[in-house]
Amino acid sequence: MHQALQWLDRGLAWFVAALVVGLVTIVTSQLVDRHFFDIPIQAPDQYARIGLVWLTFLGFALAIRGNVAVRVDIIDHMLPPAARRWVGMASDLILLPVLCMLVVKGWTVFEVGSGQIILGTPFTAGLPNAALVAGAVLMILYVGVRLVARWRGHEPVPLEHPDC
């Protein structure tokens, strides 16, 4: 289980890194196309948008895995460690059904998008819409792992860099 999780973490970090490379490449190709030579891509901006949507949701799953979050932490300084752990567990428990809702409702959005072609690309709008579902599934897994760790008394520590 631990090994499988490590593989998943690494795979996700590499995928997110590849998305960033993809964005740099696509955007640079537009500059090259305009000033130097023709690049036969019809709608590079559409590809960049798809990449950005995937980066948003998979990158955020990576952030959850690294225990990095944008949150107001005033209460943290007032609570003893045990109470902080319970608040953290309660937060994770609330988060899980919200994420499940995103998967279920996101799936509907994915299905609707699958019938809409993105002009200039061979893809449908289902491709960017699938990012939310994929990201939310990963987030459910990571929040679940964090919840179990908290239950066992291990308070998660933010990771400075993703494991790549």
Next chain:
Amino acid sequence: MLTLLFVAFLLLLIVGFDVGFSMILASLLGVLGKTERAVDATIIPLTMISYVDSYALVQIPLFILAGELMNRGGLTQRLIDWASTLVGRLRGSLGHVSILTNFVMAGVSGSAVADAVATGKPLIPAMKNAGYDHGYAGAVIAAGALLGPIIPPSIPMVVYAQIASQSVVKLFMAGVVPGVLLAAGFMVICTLVANKRKYPRAEAASLREQVQATGRAGWALMMPVIVIGGIRFGYMTDTEAAAVAALYALAVSLLIYRDFKPGALPQVLAATGRSSALILFLLAAAGPFSWLVAESQINHAIVGLIGGISTNPLIVLLLINVLLLIVGCVIEPLPAMVIFVPTLLPLGAQLGIDPIQFGAVIVLNLMIGLLHPPIGLLLFIVSSVGRVPIGPVMRESLPFLGWAIVVLVLAIVFPPITTWLPGQIR
């Protein structure tokens, strides 16, 4: 329904729930509790995706990547060395070095947090060793880093432009004059504090040493010129400039300075993706929240409330800024922006306030929130990076905070401060 939405949101924020998920959960409760013109919860993922499905936002990960590469590739260190030779002879010169380095870095990175970490790591220990007050060492780094999101390029300006449908380039240019005013004032504060406390001055660098340091930092100094010049003269778009900045930083780090090992690149890219996703997810979460706020017509209530006090655009702008400064005490700048801008925009439009001035003032105001207690993010970052107690940092940051508020008031009262430069762009 609206009360439920905001009570749920505030409660979740206070208990330390992730800000993005607080907005999503509050929106879900709002949708479920909506009895009039009921909608399905599918609106939540739908608006989340549509809020980040934008080409203009692609520059966020690209500018973050440029900043990461600058820090890891030795470009930032060379900027610090260059600034040291230039202003080293001044009393308390390390304070000036902090401001000057951040001023140049602001022309590339666009992120206050990245700048604070990059300059704080080497400069805070150096200032402590030189006998500066520890709190002052942290405060001057925090103040310098504040320039990052004001001087172009600026990630908050990109976010504002996306929400308000305004030109990113014009908003970038609107930040130039306030940024210069802030930097100049910060330098004056550094001088006054250093003279009062008799901080040491370094040996004056000779002209030859200054030229040598400029030569060594030349590649790093070229970055803001390429980015801002490229955008200003229409050679590249703002998004393309971000990609060029990242590629340039990579090339200089790998081929010229050789401080960066290619093996570290995957980690830098993944870290960039993760940092970008924190901002982008916040925007995505603001999608359903903003939609629900618009549906609830809260903006009419706020317009009515502020409009009831005054219809003078100047007074209204001042009132909005007082409101945002209070908001900045409890909510971080980017979340505050995505929550409040959709609500405040119609008010600005109704009173005929220039949307570029409105945007620049709101960004400036919310960025000041990075510097003021109790949740001034920069204060906590420098405290953690420099191992300095937070109390003295907060106390020493007050003069810098005071000047930032003066610049904000100037930008409100004299619109050309933010509208003159954007007006030069055709």
